[in-house]
Amino acid sequence: MANLDLTLPPPNDAQPCRPHQAIESPNMVRITVSLHLELDELEAEWRALDENSRNSLHQSFDWCVAWSRTHTHRFVVIRGACGQKPMFILPFAVERGLVRTARLIGSEHSNLNTGVFADLEPVPRVELVRALTDGMRQLRPFADVVRLERMPAKWRGVLNPFSALPGITHPNASFQLPLLHGMEATLTQLNAKRRRKKIRTSEKRLAEMGGYDYITARQSPQAHALLETFFQQKASRFAALGLPDVFSDAATRAFFHALVDRQTGGLFELDAIGLKGEYQGKIIAISGLLRKGDHVICQFGSIDDGVAADSSPGELLFYRTIERLCGEGVKLFDFGIGDQRYKRSWCTIKTSLRDIVVPLTPRGFLAASLYRAMTRAKRTVKANERAYAFLQRQRRRWQQGPGAED
Structure with a gap:
């Protein structure tokens, strides 16, 4: 020393x-x-x-x-x-x-x-x-x-x-959305009418397929299984775009699995949209969230665009997650680094x-x-x-x- x-x-x-x-x-x-x-x-x-x-x-x-x-x-x-x-x-x-x-x-x-x-x-x-x-x-x-x-x-x-x-x-x-007292108050910062209509359309399309579950996983083995599904979905997406897979390294994958196991303060969770009915158990959207006090960062996200892609499962997942966090004392939802259209549509703060x-x-x-x-x-x-x-x-x-x- x-x-x-x-x-x-x-x-x-x-x-x-x-x-x-x-x-x-x-x-x-x-x-x-x-x-x-x-x-x-x-x-x-x-x-x-x-x-x-x-x-x-x-x-x-x-x-x-x-x-x-x-x-x-x-x-x-x-x-x-x-x-x-x-x-x-x-x-x-x-x-x-x-x-x-x-x-x-x-x-x-x-x-x-x-x-x-x-x-x-x-x-x-x-x-x-x-x-x-x-x-x-x-x-x-x-x-x-x-x-x-x-x-x-x-x-x-x-x-x-x-x-x-x-x-x-x-x-x-990076882009952030302040969470106010409830989902309705939070949506007043955005185009609330258009967003609610979009979510109703998403849920109607998924209902026609048998419905969906909103899943929150913080513990093994469910969280580990969702993490592996995320790696698969992201690898397919990167391959389709001709881009390198930043999650392909074995050490990086082991790191995120280790985060799942280090749940000393609600550090890491995975949220997902899973289908019911004919596609029972099929995961079509995943996000990995890091939480510290009243600040939540969306660390990563993916969708399966082979099933129900027209239902905008990623948007639905963000909606349900933000709705839940509004009731859990979270004040800031952070979409993380990178300028993308969906982040601009959700966020009122650019850092x-x-x-x-x-x-x-x-x-x-x-x-x-x-x-x-x-x-x-x-x-x-x-x-x-x-x-x-x-x-x-x-x-x-x-x-x-x-x-x-x-």
């Missing part, structure tokens, strides 16, 4: 800070930054910080431990504390390649990254930034560059501690996200410059609908091989 001591002035002290000098004063705030290679040793205080509603579930202890036990990366955790009081935890996985890259654990499947923080009001912002950046520099023996991706500048009305660090806008935003890149070595400086350039290029292309559609068609042709048609 490596330690770095930063001596900070109190919030009202106008004197310049000398972070590497320990000055004896009862008004000084002393931050110690330490590195840890075992996640379990921080479990108690990590779970305590998880209680902060502004910390993303994607950096929660259960999420990170499930990832660490199904992947073979090196894992390094930065811990910041004032005396015995933990102030922040930043859990990193180091990915090896031409450049060693430290990313927040599970970033490739995260919809929202914030880090894990206590109430930081007593800490001067400039000194917090110094502590964070100096802490990340302690990763130099393990990584060439640090990438903090998909971070909001402000989340739920409060500035993210990383918002003062220089960053670039992520190519994709811009930022990427922060911290180079640690000469090789890391080159990688950081390349990453920023690629991110800006992606953002420019996605802002041009015609250019983006063209590139998507070319991508499908390349994935499908010679002779592929649009």
Whole structure:
């Protein structure tokens, strides 16, 4: 474990800070930054910080431990504390390649990254930034560059501690719907009449086939079975579009199964629409939900477009899920990252996200410059609908091989 001591002035002290000098004063705030290679040793205080509603579930202890036990990366955790009081935890996985890259654990499947923080009001912002950046520099023996991706500048009305660090806008935003007091009140934010009519049409078509069940699964073995059905549906969908299957990796699949088993606080559930009648038990829509307090993120979703596709089962599933959550104290339903038509039809909030890149070595400086350039290029292309559609068609042709048609 490596330690770095930063001596900070109190919030009202106008004197310049000398972070590497320990000055004896009862008004000084002393931050110690330490590195840890075992996640379990921080479990108690990590779970305590998880209680902060502004910390993303994607950096929660259960999420990170499930990832660490199904992947073979090196894992390094930065811990910041004032005396015995933990102030922040930043859990990193180091990915090896031409450049060693430290990313927040599970970033490739995260919809929202914030880090894990206590109430930081007593800490001067400039000194917090110094502590964070100096802490990340302690990763130099393990990584060439640090990438903090998909971070909001402000989340739920409060500035993210990383918002003062220089960053670039992520190519994709995320989309949210506030849940009010009941489904009727929630629908007043949208085109309520049209949406109710669409749901009635969906239910009428499914009634003609024998009806449907709305399923919520939090425990084994039902949740595991639905997860496997999701993987199958998603693989078929990606194949039809000529796109790579981001859930095909065995470690990724094992990770989501591990989340099902780590139900210490209602972390992960699967919702589904299942048919009755002739197609009894056939699952035609699935969503995976992550829940933390009054915030629910739709982690993923799929449909079986071979049966009852004209009944809009995905829309029906979202409707029934949001209706249920309105009665369970949830205040924010998060459709996650990515600009898609169905998200725009449901959501009233669009949250811009930022990427922060911290180079640690000469090789890391080159990688950081390349990453920023690629991110800006992606953002420019996605802002041009015609250019983006063209590139998507070319991508499908390349994935499908010679002779592929649009």
